Amino acid sequence: MKTVTLIPGDGIGPEITEAVQSILKAADVQINWDIQTAGADVAQIEGTPLPNRVIESIKKNKVALKAPVTTPIGKGFRSVNVALRKELDLYANIRPCKNIKGIETPFKDVDIIVVRENTEDLYAGEEEKVNDDCAKSIKTITRKASTRIAQYAFELAVKENRKTVWAVTKANICKLSDGLFLECCKEVSEQYPSIEYKEILVDNLCMQLVQNPQKFDVLVLPNLYGDIVSDLTAGLIGGLGIAQGANIGIDCAVFEPVHGSAPDIKGQNKANPTALLLCAINMLKYINENEKANKIEKALFKVIEEGDVKTADLGGSSTTSEFTSEIIKNL
Numbered sequence: 001m002k003t004v005t006l007i008p009g010d011g012i013g014p015e016i017t018e019a020v021q022s023i024l025k026a027a028d029v030q031i032n033w034d035i036q037t038a039g040a041d042v043a044q045i046e047g048t049p050l051p052n053r054v055i056e057s058i059k060k061n062k063v064a065l066k067a068p069v070t071t072p073i074g075k076g077f078r079s080v081n082v083a084l085r086k087e088l089d090l091y092a093n094i095r096p097c098k099n100i101k102g103i104e105t106p107f108k109d110v111d112i113i114v115v116r117e118n119t120e121d122l123y124a125g126e127e128e129k130v131n132d133d134c135a136k137s138i139k140t141i142t143r144k145a146s147t148r149i150a151q152y153a154f155e156l157a158v159k160e161n162r163k164t165v166w167a168v169t170k171a172n173i174c175k176l177s178d179g180l181f182l183e184c185c186k187e188v189s190e191q192y193p194s195i196e197y198k199e200i201l202v203d204n205l206c207m208q209l210v211q212n213p214q215k216f217d218v219l220v221l222p223n224l225y226g227d228i229v230s231d232l233t234a235g236l237i238g239g240l241g242i243a244q245g246a247n248i249g250i251d252c253a254v255f256e257p258v259h260g261s262a263p264d265i266k267g268q269n270k271a272n273p274t275a276l277l278l279c280a281i282n283m284l285k286y287i288n289e290n291e292k293a294n295k296i297e298k299a300l301f302k303v304i305e306e307g308d309v310k311t312a313d314l315g316g317s318s319t320t321s322e323f324t325s326e327i328i329k330n331l
């Protein structure tokens with residue numbers, strides 16, 4: 001039986017993790033969960049929100065399903081998510097955004113894959129306080145990281161039968177750093193003549209995404225723009241409750257939703273488990289459990305399309321448990 005690391009996280013993490021585990025169990029998925037706690041509560045007991053055992057578990061199992069984890073603020077801890085991505089060299093953050101039937105939004109026929117560089121840029125948190133009145137943040141962009149994320153984006157475009165890869169930067173202002181990112185994307189694009197290559201500035205992209213999102217296909221971006229733009233694209237299809245993601249490295253893959261720990265709705269049985277469930281479905285496909293993955297996906301999409309049982313973020317009034325039971329009923 002395959003062992004997968006499971007990080008239930010905090011905030012709404014444990015609630016949505018329980019929902020997903022029960023759906024997978026009902027679908028008779030044979031997985032041995034290696035449960036690893038991390039986050040603010042763990043920091044109080046173990047002195048760090050990301051104990052080494054979590055990293056070791058993922059290194060051993062190679063695959064993890066991860067709910068959101070909160071990093072305690074102001075205590076000098078590095079972001080758990082950033083540290084995890086860095087430690088495991090999870091260089092590609094993939095965030096597909098496609099309309100789901102039954103979720104009404106003003107935007108139809110959206111089908112975008114955000115490919116976000118995951119290891120450097122301003123997100124690395126290299127900051128310096130110059131004095132009380134001045135702070136600096138260092139934006140590092142390297143040829144190695146930019147080339148490998150561009151290669152990932154083009155390979156993905158080929159595999160998924162996509163037409164276009166858009167490189168997204170602010171290279172007119174960050175001429176050297178974003179300029180290098182763009183140079184690498186362009187170079188890689190020349191090895192993929194069957195895929196159209198386009199460049200766009202991130203501000204222009206944001207405007208066009210809310211005017212004409214159908215025009216976009218695969219987007220490849222440096223870390224920070226990728227973070228921001230993928231929340232925007234999640235909004236196009238109905239919000240964070242349904243936005244899935246995956247962090248891919250050479251050896252390991254960690255599947256995690258785009259959303260954070262949503263402390264405002266923690267413990268209220270209100271959270272939408274769809275994003276984490278979609279991550280779990282994607283994780284099952286990754287470990288070649290396609291039949292089970294398709295079965296769960298079908299049940300999930302049926303419940304959403306019927307629309308009688310919906311969580312509050314999608315305009316309904318059902319609880320997490322009611323939504324979960326409905327999916328189980330439809331398996």
Ligand code: ATP
Nearest residue numbers: 240241259260261262263264265270271272273313
């Ligand atoms: P982070 O910085 O950790 O990404 P954040 O502060 O951007 O987190 P989230 O925790 O993702 O924010 O939450 C943003 C909003 O979306 C909140 O109002 C939250 O309740 C809502 N939200 C996030 N995830 C879900 C979910 N799974 N179900 C329902 N609502 C959600």
